[in-house]
Amino acid sequence: MATHDLWTPDRLPDPFAGVAKFLFDWIPLLVLVVGWEVASGRAVSESVLPPPTAVAAATVDLFATGEVIPHLAVSLLRVGVGLGLSIAVGVLLGIGMSQSDAVEDFFDVFLSLIYPLPKTALVPLALLWLGIGTKTAVLIVFLACLLPIVMNANNAAENVDQNLIRSARMMGTSDRRLFWKVVIPATIPEILTGIRQAIPFAFISLISAELIASEQGMGRLIRDAGSIGRYPAMFATIVIISAVAYTAVYGFEQIRERVLVWT
């Protein structure tokens, strides 16, 4: 890896070096934020681009007044249920398709039809069936996350090291034990990769569904705040949901590293 560090404070004692390096690494973001603060109200109108201090104040306000709490809760519920469903169904389907030709023949054509379809294009259809609200958002999140999980699970289950299976067979492992003790553990790393790929799509589809078809949720709050001119609150809501997405992505990566001790 050709990562060349611009500055390595190797002459400082260890804990300080770490802190100094951290600060140095994040200067660019500080530059951006300060630039934004200075530009706001001077280069561009404050209403068009509220300064970071105003956005920070609005973020605190949204929590202090409790305004954001129900929206955040409903969004988290939607993304959690949608992603959870897609993991359950996706793993089952992916592994099922690798174990049984009948299952594969039945589902393969549907998967290859919805694979190239940007799932947010289904929001109007979900709206038609389920109306405005949680069910529509959950359905869209579910559909958006399903494919990466199915494909990774299926791929992994079809490519389980044959030597592992043969060795287990040779030691007299039954079909059921083989499935639970060999196939499933061997596919877990790729299933986790599939979930990791699905998380950003979960948030994109959640916000899309909420922008178009919801009376609650972070997406709706962003839209409402924007349409009545509460711009600091609009930016604050975006910051909050981005922080949630960021935590989900990097948090999941941390968990994956802890869980996958055997790879």
Next chain:
Amino acid sequence: MDVDVRSLDASSVVDSLKSIYSLVLLLVLWEVVTRMGLIYPYFLPQLSVVIDEFVLLVSSGQMIHAAYLTLMRAFVGLAGAAVAGVVIGILCARNALFEWFFDPIIKIGYPVPVISLVPVFMLWFGIGDVSKIIMVVVGTFWPVAVNARDATRQVDRNLIRSARMMGTGDRRLLWRVILPAASPGIFTGLQIATPIALIITFVFEMVAGGGGLGALEIAGVRGFNSAQTYAVIFAIIAIGLVLDRLLRAARTRLLDWT
């Protein structure tokens, strides 16, 4: 394409029937159930009605125009992001100053659900084409830049050293060694970015209107003409399939030396 005689034998016909029977079954079931009036037509119009609507929308030019608007917005934006993303990605991998500046920005910016910025772009740039195109640029920049950066970092150092040793200049090194060696990764970035470009365009069109497939689709829901919604989804699936095939074909053709 040359026809392979063996592909016409009985077993492969059975195979291809096996792989699509469930779809045929579903479509037949769709028509039968709706004809029997078991489902309220607003939720699910008859398949034949949807097909009629599709033909009508295409022949009246409405669908073609909407598809043109959507694809134009998505691909102009994607082209902008491709240029910016590849340039910045390569600079990040080759230049310590750029790496220092852009790495934390990419780390923070990549996971942001860009779609939440749609109301912001409506505020900044209005609801016209320009606003949608800039939104696509901003949304698709990240995967392109990250893949270009990572691919450039992984270019075999021996290749670069050998080229240098033979006296290759900076410019030739970039065009003849680094870009070709990184091109599979760059192409992957574009493949990831294409559906994101479409997602952003559809959602923006649904929220803000201004024509395009997203607007046409949501108009079907709001105007109680659900056949129109289904017809547009058919069109989107077709476009998605064609784009996917095109990208794969382009990949094998352009990168066949890898």
